[in-house]
Amino acid sequence: MSGWMERYTSKSGKKLRRIHAWNGWVVAALAVSGIVLFLPALRGATAPIRVALKQGHIWAGVASIVLLLLYLPFLGKHVKQLRAKPAQAGNLTIVLLLLVGWSVSGVVLWLERSVPPAWTSAALLAHDALTWVGVPYAIFHSATRSRWVRERRAAERAAAGDDAEAERSYLRYDGSRRRLLKAGIVAAFAVVFGPVAYRLWKRLDAQGGVAVEEIEAAPPANGQELLTPAPDSSPPIGGGAEGSFRIYTVTSIPRFDSAAWSFRIHGLVEEPISWDWPAFAKLARKVQVSDFHCVTGWSVYHATWEGIPLKELLAAAGVKPNARYVKFYSGDGVYTDALSLEQAEMDDVMVAALIDGKPIPEDLGGPVRLIVPRMYAYKSVKWLESIEIIDRDHIGYWQERGYEVDAWVPGANRA
């Protein structure tokens, strides 16, 4: 029996084929669930199932790692077999690098709560880059699986005793002209689809994200020009945040109308207070530098925020003795979150109006958003309009949908 035939009829050949087929399905599931998790346009629509989707993605990821481990014992033999077939050896190398890369970065993202944010940022970058290279490659790979199908058919014919026909159908495929044709298709595919996939992914990311440098260029919304930045809010003292914000919202972005806008602190306070925009813009502000971490893995480092420490607003209204929690309402009418009174009184919890010396753009929660630097950013309510002091806990938007109530960033010193 010739080598290729043995490969397809032997027991180990069968096992290898089974691993290969399973891996194909698992990678397809990972690609679909991963891309749905990524797509900016689906963040609001998929909110109710986001945590389940992420769990499913992780389980599929674990399955893919198990398949990779099951494959390991075959690796040595496989490499030897492919020594004379550079194209297939190249394919094997690419596929293994992709799978190992996805696995390592995926596990770091998974263990997010036990690793420093810098690791998850790097892992997310790698996970994304592998996806825009790897998914087009995988699509191509499965589209040209005809090679494999053909080999299998040849093996079936061989098994049926028709060796001559088997050999012919196998050679027909493996002839040098076909090899050349295939190499041409691979090259064309790489040249055309690599950059297309790259641009598409960048465009999607840009649509869902704002690089910090772009904030500089963004014109203030009508009314935001009332915010005169403090001198230490911009360079050379402040400014220079690093990273990109991904724009998150679960509604359409609320547009700022300075004439209709108001800000209120109420509930269990001695004196409820309400400000209109000009009055709010005149409140004394402080400047602080802090990092911003989203629980999905991205961060913005040392942003300079300018705003009113929450502690000062609470003191101004006078918190009643039976107060225990502070609830935050977004002007989008849907998003809320809460902190215990003790957490709310941390020095760096801020009702922010400027970032890096510029009014906070509407996309990023302007004119006013909450900042809770020591907790994941789902606590940092955008378009903040109302603060209510209450006597019981309130479960916020994302926590209602499966995010952990404990939002502390690893390494942050807790209140």
Ligand code: HEM
């Ligand atoms: C074929 C392999 C894989 C593909 C195509 C893939 C794709 C993706 C994509 C596109 C995202 C969204 C990233 C973003 O928001 O920018 C993602 C997120 C993620 N992936 Fe994968 N992935 C794969 C394998 C894995 C593996 C093996 C694991 C680990 C067990 C894993 C764990 C994660 C985690 C934890 C997230 C973060 C989800 C979130 O918080 O939104 N992935 N993946």
Ligand SMILES: Nc1nc2c(c(=O)[nH]1)N[C@H]1C(S)=C(S)[C@@H](COP(=O)(O)O)O[C@H]1N2
């Ligand atoms: N109103 C409102 N606030 C919100 C969110 C939201 O969807 N709506 N998303 C939260 C999450 S999960 C993160 S990571 C940050 C993102 O802030 P950004 O959109 O300015 O990058 O806002 C938080 N505050």
Ligand SMILES: [Mo]
């Ligand atoms: Mo987030």
